[in-house]
Amino acid sequence: MAASTVRTNLDGKPLNPLTILMIGAGGFIGSHLCEKILQETPHKILALDVYSDKIKHLLEPESLEWAGRIQFHRINIKHDSRLEGLIKMSDLTINLAAICTPADYNTRPLDTIYSNFIDALPVVKYCSENGKRLIHFSTCEVYGKTIGSFLPKDSPLRQDPAYYLLKEDDSPCIFGSIEKQRWSYACAKQLIERLIYAEGAENGLEFTIVRPFNWIGPRMDFIPGIDGPSEGVPRVLACFSNALLRREQLKLVDGGESQRTFVYIKDAIEAVLLMIENPDRANGHIFNVGNPNNEVTVRQLAEMMTAVYANVSGEPALEEPTVDVSSKEFYGEGYDDSDKRIPDMTIINKQLGWNPKTSLWDLLDSTLTYQHKTYAEAIKKVISHPTTS
Numbered sequence: 001m002a003a004s005t006v007r008t009n010l011d012g013k014p015l016n017p018l019t020i021l022m023i024g025a026g027g028f029i030g031s032h033l034c035e036k037i038l039q040e041t042p043h044k045i046l047a048l049d050v051y052s053d054k055i056k057h058l059l060e061p062e063s064l065e066w067a068g069r070i071q072f073h074r075i076n077i078k079h080d081s082r083l084e085g086l087i088k089m090s091d092l093t094i095n096l097a098a099i100c101t102p103a104d105y106n107t108r109p110l111d112t113i114y115s116n117f118i119d120a121l122p123v124v125k126y127c128s129e130n131g132k133r134l135i136h137f138s139t140c141e142v143y144g145k146t147i148g149s150f151l152p153k154d155s156p157l158r159q160d161p162a163y164y165l166l167k168e169d170d171s172p173c174i175f176g177s178i179e180k181q182r183w184s185y186a187c188a189k190q191l192i193e194r195l196i197y198a199e200g201a202e203n204g205l206e207f208t209i210v211r212p213f214n215w216i217g218p219r220m221d222f223i224p225g226i227d228g229p230s231e232g233v234p235r236v237l238a239c240f241s242n243a244l245l246r247r248e249q250l251k252l253v254d255g256g257e258s259q260r261t262f263v264y265i266k267d268a269i270e271a272v273l274l275m276i277e278n279p280d281r282a283n284g285h286i287f288n289v290g291n292p293n294n295e296v297t298v299r300q301l302a303e304m305m306t307a308v309y310a311n312v313s314g315e316p317a318l319e320e321p322t323v324d325v326s327s328k329e330f331y332g333e334g335y336d337d338s339d340k341r342i343p344d345m346t347i348i349n350k351q352l353g354w355n356p357k358t359s360l361w362d363l364l365d366s367t368l369t370y371q372h373k374t375y376a377e378a379i380k381k382v383i384s385h386p387t388t389s
C-alpha cells in the first residue's frame with residue numbers, strides 16, 4: 001500500500017500526512033471514504049458519528065494494518081462540547097452528517113432543517129474561527145427543478161441543454177412552494193452553502209462544497225426489517241433492492257417518470273480524495289460530482305435492476321415486476337420531485353481532472369451482488385418466521 005511511499009498531489013508536490021475529522025463517518029459515503037483513505041493514503045481519521053456499524057470492519061480488530069490511523073468518537077454534534085476540540089486537532093474537517101432521505105423531508109421537516117442547517121452551524125463557525133479547512137457535503141437537490149420543467153411537455157427547447165444542464169456557477173435554484181415540504185432539505189442545504197460561501201468571502205474560511213448527484217453502491221441506507229426499521233423508507237436503491245430480495249413489486253412513484261443520473265460510490269470517492277489532497281485546486285469551489293452518462297428514468301432503473309438481480313440471484317423476475325403508486329400514498333402530503341438531474345462537469349474536470357468511469361449496468365451488477373450476498377439469507381429467514389422479525 002501507498003502509506004510508506006511519498007504521495008504527491010496533482011501538481012507533483014509531496015503530501016504530508018493529514019489528520020482528518022470526518023463528521024458522519026459511519027454513514028454510506030463516510031464508510032467508503034474511510035476505507036479509501038486508510039487503504040491508499042497515510043492520513044489519520046478522527047471518525048465521528050452516532051453509529052459505527054458500517055465502519056466496524058475498519059475499527060476491529062486492532063491488528064489491522066491501519067490500526068492507530070482511525071479513532072472512533074461516538075458523538076452527536078447537536079450537543080457535544082468535544083466538537084471544537086476535535087476540529088482544532090485536525091488539519092481538515094469533512095462534514096457529511098445529515099438527515100438525507102426524501103421520506104423524511106415532508107414528514108419530519110423540522111428535524112430535516114435542524115440537521116442540515118442549524119446543526120452544521122457550529123462546524124462552520126469553529127472551522128472559520130480556528131483557521132481550519134472545511135469540505136462540506138451539500139446536494140444536487142439545491143438546483144431543485146430544471147428551467148425546462150416549466151416548458152410545455154412537447155417543447156423542443158426541453159432537448160436543449162441550456163434548459164436542463166445543472167451548472168454550479170450559473171444555474172438557478174428552483175424549489176416548490178412552502179407547503180411542498182419536500183424542499184425543506186434543499187433549502188436548508190442551500191442556506192448552509194451560502195453561509196459557508198460568505199464565511200469564505202468575509203472571513204477567509206478555506207472551504208470546498210460537494211454536490212453529490214445520486215451516489216449509489218454497497219452499504220447505502222438499510223433494508224427495512226433487516227438492518228433498519230420495518231416501516232422505514234430508504235432511498236430508491238435500497239427500496240428497489242428490498243422489493244427484489246422479497247420478490248415483491250418495485251413501486252414506481254407517480255409513474256417513475258423522474259430522471260436521475262447515478263454514479264458509482266467508488267468513482268465518486270476518487271473525486272473526494274482529489275479534493276482532500278489538492279486544496280489549492282479545490283478551495284473556494286463548489287463541485288458537482290456525478291455521472292452525466294448514466295441517466296435513466298426511475299422506471300428504467302427499476303427495469304435494469306430487475307434484469308440485473310435475476311442474473312445475480314439466478315431467480316427469474318416476476319411477471320409484472322413494477323406497480324405504480326401515487327407520491328401522496330408513498331411519501332405523504334407535501335412531497336414534490338426533481339424532474340431531471342444532469343451535472344455539468346466543466347469545473348471538476350478543469351480543477352481536478354476527474355471523470356466517472358463505471359457504467360450503470362456495471363455498478364448495479366456489483367451493488368446487487370453485494371445486496372444478494374449480504375441480505376438474501378436474512379430475508380428468507382424473516383419471510384419464513386415473520387413474527388421473529
Ligand SMILES: NC(=O)c1ccc[n+]([C@@H]2O[C@H](COP(=O)([O-])OP(=O)(O)OC[C@H]3O[C@@H](n4cnc5c(N)ncnc54)[C@H](O)[C@@H]3O)[C@@H](O)[C@H]2O)c1
Pocket residue numbers: 023024025026027028029030048049050051075076077078095096097098099100115119137138139140141211212213214215216221
Ligand atoms: N448519497 C448520496 O447520493 C447523496 C446525495 C446528495 C447529498 N448527499 C449528502 O452527503 C452526505 C452523506 O450522505 P450519505 O448518503 O452518506 O448519508 P448517511 O445517512 O448514510 O450518512 C450520514 C451520517 O451522518 C450521521 N449523522 C447524522 N446526524 C448526526 C449528528 N447529529 N451527529 C453525528 N452524526 C450524525 C448519521 O448517523 C450517518 O451515519 C449528507 O450530507 C447528504 O446530504 C448524499
Ligand SMILES: O=c1ccn([C@@H]2O[C@H](COP(=O)(O)OP(=O)(O)O[C@H]3OC[C@@H](O)[C@H](O)[C@H]3O)[C@@H](O)[C@H]2O)c(=O)[nH]1
Pocket residue numbers: 100101102138139140141212214234235236237239240250251252253254256258260298337338
Ligand atoms: O421505492 C421508490 C423510491 C423512490 N422512488 C423515486 O425514485 C427517485 C429517486 O429517489 P431517491 O430516494 O433516491 O431520492 P432523490 O434522488 O429524489 O433524492 C436524493 O438525492 C440527493 C440526496 O441529497 C439525497 O440522498 C436524496 O434527497 C424519486 O423520483 C422517487 O420518487 C420510487 O419511484 N420508488
